[in-house]
Amino acid sequence: MKFSTLEKTGAVILICAWIVWGTNAIGNVLVSVDEHEPVGYASTETDQEEVLTGEQETEVEEELDVAALMGAADPAAGEKAFGKCKACHTVDQGGANKVGPNLWNVVGREKAKTEGFDYSSALQELGGEWTYENLYKFLKDPKDYAPGNKMTFGGLKKSTDRADVIAYLREHSDSPPPLP
Ligand code: HEC
Structure with a gap:
């Protein structure tokens, strides 16, 4: 099976969402109520940043691909x-x-x-x-x-x-x- 970029991006976002959710769930169990919030927020922000960077990289890659593919085209x-x-x-x-x-x-x-x-x-x-x-x-x-x-x-x-x-x-x- 082949997956389009969109499907792959979707999968990555889903997985990240699960990680965030999972981290929060574990955090709830391990960390006392006072400490919990900052920990939860920090990890959410980091994960969102990672998703964004991932998307930007995919776009740049596609652009480079067309130039590279045209260079090698027959x-x-x-x-x-x-x-x-x-x-x-x-x-x-x-x-x-x-x-x-x-x-x-x-x-x-x-x-x-x-x-x-x-x-x-x-x-x-x-x-x-x-x-x-x-x-x-x-x-x-x-x-x-x-x-x-x-x-x-x-x-x-x-x-x-x-x-x-x-x-x-x-x-x-x-x-x-x-x-x-
Ligand atoms: C079943 C018929 C059909 C086939 C097969 C087809 N085309 Fe087309 N193509 C069209 C039609 C009809 C249009 C005009 C579309 C419109 O006006 O909405 C078009 C438009 C285009 C245009 C835009 C042209 C312009 O002047 O802006 C390009 C480029 C093009 N086709 C390339 C291809 C290539 C390359 C292939 C093969 C890989 C292909 N087409 C296969 C019917 C076809």
């Missing part, structure tokens, strides 16, 4: 993985819009801007550019990234597949943007 492998997208997307310059928009120039370009394609409002309202990180998150779970969008695709589960596909898309551009 456009040729991306072409193969893009087989899953071909039913709906062309990627060559001047390619047709199919079920999904043509993807020439998509990396670094504004979102939802392929000419002549009728985007959902969910995608149009995202705003901003398709950065490496945005694409990485979108391709991991399109529905989660842009709820209500009409790309009916479950996402690429392997992080290396996502990076490879993005590297392949990057090459299909007038001037490929620099890697992160």
